[in-house]
Amino acid sequence: MNIKLLKKENFAPVSNKIIFVSEQDNFDKYNFTVQEKNYIKKAIKNEIDPIVINQYDCINFVLLIDPKKEKHLAAEKLRKTGNNLIKQIEHYKIKEIEIIDELAVKDYTLALIEGILLSSYTFHKYKKAQERKKTSLHELSIVSEATTAKDIEELNSLLKGVFIARDLVNEPFSFLNAEQLAQEIKKTAHTAGFSFQMLDKKKIQSLKMGGVLAVNQGSAFQPTFSILEWKPKNAVNSKPIVLVGKGIVYDTGGLSLKPTKQSMDHMKCDMAGAAAIVGTFYAIAQNNLPVHLLGLIPATDNCVNSQAYAPGDVVKMANGMSVEVLNSDAEGRMILADALHYAERYSPELVIDLATLTGAAVRAVGIKACAMSGTASEEDKNKLKQSGFKTFERLIEFPLWDDYADTLKSDIADIKNLGNANAGMIVAAKFLENFTLSPWIHLDIAGPAFYHHADSYRGKGGTGFGVRLLYDFIKAKTE
Numbered sequence: 001m002n003i004k005l006l007k008k009e010n011f012a013p014v015s016n017k018i019i020f021v022s023e024q025d026n027f028d029k030y031n032f033t034v035q036e037k038n039y040i041k042k043a044i045k046n047e048i049d050p051i052v053i054n055q056y057d058c059i060n061f062v063l064l065i066d067p068k069k070e071k072h073l074a075a076e077k078l079r080k081t082g083n084n085l086i087k088q089i090e091h092y093k094i095k096e097i098e099i100i101d102e103l104a105v106k107d108y109t110l111a112l113i114e115g116i117l118l119s120s121y122t123f124h125k126y127k128k129a130q131e132r133k134k135t136s137l138h139e140l141s142i143v144s145e146a147t148t149a150k151d152i153e154e155l156n157s158l159l160k161g162v163f164i165a166r167d168l169v170n171e172p173f174s175f176l177n178a179e180q181l182a183q184e185i186k187k188t189a190h191t192a193g194f195s196f197q198m199l200d201k202k203k204i205q206s207l208k209m210g211g212v213l214a215v216n217q218g219s220a221f222q223p224t225f226s227i228l229e230w231k232p233k234n235a236v237n238s239k240p241i242v243l244v245g246k247g248i249v250y251d252t253g254g255l256s257l258k259p260t261k262q263s264m265d266h267m268k269c270d271m272a273g274a275a276a277i278v279g280t281f282y283a284i285a286q287n288n289l290p291v292h293l294l295g296l297i298p299a300t301d302n303c304v305n306s307q308a309y310a311p312g313d314v315v316k317m318a319n320g321m322s323v324e325v326l327n328s329d330a331e332g333r334m335i336l337a338d339a340l341h342y343a344e345r346y347s348p349e350l351v352i353d354l355a356t357l358t359g360a361a362v363r364a365v366g367i368k369a370c371a372m373s374g375t376a377s378e379e380d381k382n383k384l385k386q387s388g389f390k391t392f393e394r395l396i397e398f399p400l401w402d403d404y405a406d407t408l409k410s411d412i413a414d415i416k417n418l419g420n421a422n423a424g425m426i427v428a429a430k431f432l433e434n435f436t437l438s439p440w441i442h443l444d445i446a447g448p449a450f451y452h453h454a455d456s457y458r459g460k461g462g463t464g465f466g467v468r469l470l471y472d473f474i475k476a477k478t479e
């Protein structure tokens with residue numbers, strides 16, 4: 001994170017400023033001339049956004065807040081304004097700027113900062129030093145009665161969590177195999193202060209995790225199963241919340257090879273569920289949230305060699321069920337099933353899995369939201385949906401109706417890993433449902449996890465989808 005956030009008590013008159021105003025303001029506090037004030041009023045009428053007042057020794061960006069707009073929509077608009085502003089800030093080569101929150105609405109101030117910071121993310125590790133893009137801005141000060149230094153620090157750690165998730169997704173398979181992923185998680189655990197344990201292949205074998213092992217058969221690398229834990233003394237929950245993340249570090253489809261180049265060339269993103277969990281753990285531990293949390297990350301690549309698991313194979317899963325593999329590209333459910341079963345030993349209050357699981361979810365809900373389903377209480381599902389609106393990591397729920405499992409019936413095993421061409425995201429969830437008895441929520445993030453084109457503050461590449469969502473949902477449980 002290159003931009004330093006600071007809380008200031010008063011604004012300096014001659015400083016670059018971002019000013020929140022309402023239509024009723026007369027802007028007397030600021031050093032504006034009569035002409036400038038008249039221009040602002042006219043610009044507001046003409047819906048110019050942001051309004052730029054260049055006073056030569058400082059630049060002012062004036063943002064109008066519409067009090068009639070629904071709060072979560074106004075916040076999202078401000079995140080996007082943050083993205084526009086960072087472009088202007090670059091244009092004027094601004095190094096320092098102050099946000100003056102005259103309206104004292106914390107959520108709006110934080111949303112604007114979020115938009116600015118999320119837009120400043122770059123992944124340039126593999127570029128020559130002189131070609132790495134740096135933002136001109138290095139200090140962002142906040143002058144606000146409603147937003148405390150603690151709020152700002154909390155947001156900073158949360159966004160660092162999003163960056164950690166984005167970095168992990170953007171890392172190519174050439175760097176990030178399953179063992180390397182575990183190493184990276186371990187590093188994050190040490191910085192943030194949560195505990196980390198890794199089960200290696202031997203341990204995975206002794207736990208009879210047939211799903212993880214089957215997918216790993218075609219790999220040149222060892223599988224890993226990472227266990228993250230955050231257990232502060234003041235935790236509000238007696239039973240833990242368990243987060244499970246799909247950690248396929250690369251998905252070729254296996255012997256059921258992905259059919260087109262386009263369908264494979266971004267498959268380094270197939271561990272975005274795992275990445276979101278690591279980012280969430282970072283933010284929660286850094287901010288010391290009083291909640292007992294576990295994270296389970298089964299990881300391997302899904303590649304091809306002569307030992308690769310093959311369509312027609314029957315695999316015995318950790319919970320004892322047999323699965324007839326009819327498509328090796330439906331590998332996510334194979335590894336998640338064993339992890340969901342492993343979660344049972346903690347008697348969780350709630351299990352949430354995140355996975356780039358199906359192309360069907362992308363077809364159904366696109367890339368601006370994620371497909372959700374699950375057996376958890378309506379209350380928890382609704383709260384998660386609310387967090388979805390608040391963070392604009394939105395969820396669309398699909399049912400888990402029993403007859404949607406009909407296509408998973410197998411002639412020779414307990415179930416197959418493949419349905420037919422229809423409603424693939426529901427059928428995948430029905431498959432997973434066999435492996436958990438706990439209250440459970442499944443998030444299929446195949447659409448929003450990775451962007452081929454930038455969409456405002458969500459740039460190209462890994463988006464870090466899920467970190468802000470889960471953080472908000474889990475934090476609400478502690479309040």
Ligand code: BES
Nearest residue numbers: 251327329330332356357358359360446
């Ligand atoms: N990793 C893919 C799903 C995916 C698609 C992620 C697009 C991100 C973007 C998953 O393992 C997969 O290949 N799913 C198959 C399942 C099918 C064989 C039942 C799919 O969706 O085609």
Ligand code: ZN
Nearest residue numbers: 251329330331
């Ligand atoms: Zn696949």
Ligand code: ZN
Nearest residue numbers: 248251270332
């Ligand atoms: Zn996959």
